[in-house]
């Protein structure tokens with residue numbers, strides 16, 4: 001048997017695949033379009049693992065997905081693939097409609113055709129391989145589809161009405177509805193998870209927590225939107241992955257499971273916690289190795305990142321890094337072999353107004369004396385339009401019915417996360433410089 005996982009070069013998907021293959025010999029077919037958020041470097045440790053089969057492609061490509069399903073006969077499809085950043089969705093909603101809605105629709109159609117052809121279980125008899133009854137389609141979604149809570153409202157349960165407020169959450173809500181309808185209308189065996197904000201290793205530094213760590217280490221401002229009192233419910237990414245494995249194994253068909261860490265925190269508190277951890281683990285003024293520091297500059301209005309010797313110009317879809325310039329790349333990796341595909345450089349990170357590093361172009365703090373604290377870098381900036389005030393997940397159903405609970409507290413998870421970023425500065429530098437886009441060629445190409 002095998003599973004097909006989409007979007008698994010991204011943050012949560014790559015953690016999921018790494019965890020899956022650490023605990024199982026069951027092969028993973030990894031389908032990812034490698035947008036700006038897809039980073040095969042996240043999966044570098046699987047390079048020689050024959051159970052990891054990477055395929056470069058779009059969930060909206062029905063022909064490709066159908067071929068993969070026919071070829072590998074997976075017992076499950078886990079759909080992580082999405083455009084996932086709220087700020088980007090505000091600046092450019094079209095990709096969100098394209099992947100999150102139309103992509104999910106096409107994926108569902110390819111999966112439905114595959115599933116309908118699977119043999120039905122024969123009473124008392126044996127069928128080799130996967131049957132219709134064994135198959136699962138698990139759709140990974142977000143708590144943001146439920147909208148925003150006031151300070152005193154109870155946390156989101158699975159029956160909370162959908163009230164998405166951003167283009168991102170509206171597109172995810174649409175995909176959830178499609179998945180639901182494909183179950184009710186066609187009988188497709190689906191499961192949906194709606195999870196709260198994740199944090200942990202391999203998190204792209206356009207999102208709050210990795211942005212704080214990366215900016216702080218570079219001596220840059222830590223942008224806090226509005227008054228910083230917006231509340232999110234944080235879950236360590238490995239706990240999200242264990243919840244998905246649990247739902248895949250034990251979830252009831254057609255059901256929705258909310259996943260959360262019972263960790264509601266205001267953004268400003270998160271900023272303080274990260275600053276204090278960095279003060280402890282990497283005090284200011286201590287040389288921090290290779291992390292991009294004084295030489296780097298990010299100018300969001302012009303979508304231009306200058307980092308050391310490399311320059312990235314996102315609007316023009318061009319990456320210039322050191323001596324090499326990539327406009328289109330060449331290799332696709334299937335089972336460690338090399339094929340050809342375009343390595344597009346569009347949507348380069350950090351190009352939106354509110355994105356990290358974009359709200360302050362001057363170094364805020366030049367005081368790197370040992371007595372300084374990273375809190376001195378905090379800067380309040382213009383609020384995000386339509387900013388949801390509070391998310392909170394009621395995760396009692398998944399605990400009661402499936403026995404899942406998070407393993408990490410926020411305190412243990414955030415410490416691991418900060419330490420991971422300190423220990424993986426090459427990964428950070430490759431993301432900031434754009435060099436991660438060359439990973440496929442460097443690692444697998446000729």
Ligand code: NAD
Nearest residue numbers: 007009010011012033034035037038058059081082197198
């Ligand atoms: P991410 O942006 O880090 O990764 C998304 C991945 O999907 C990337 O590797 C990208 O290349 C790939 N992708 C994008 N469009 C694609 C397409 N058309 N076809 C194939 N691959 C495509 O996102 P993430 O944070 O890892 O989130 C994964 C999923 O989990 C998303 O569906 C998101 O809505 C959901 N989710 C995220 C969070 C969170 O806090 N990050 C919380 C709850 C739910």
Ligand code: TYD
Nearest residue numbers: 086206207208209223224225230267355356
């Ligand atoms: P983010 O990580 O983008 O996740 P989401 O918008 O999906 O919740 O943002 C988390 C919270 O942090 C959100 O309330 C917006 C806020 N935020 C900032 O205050 N500053 C920032 O630079 C970023 C990226 C986010």
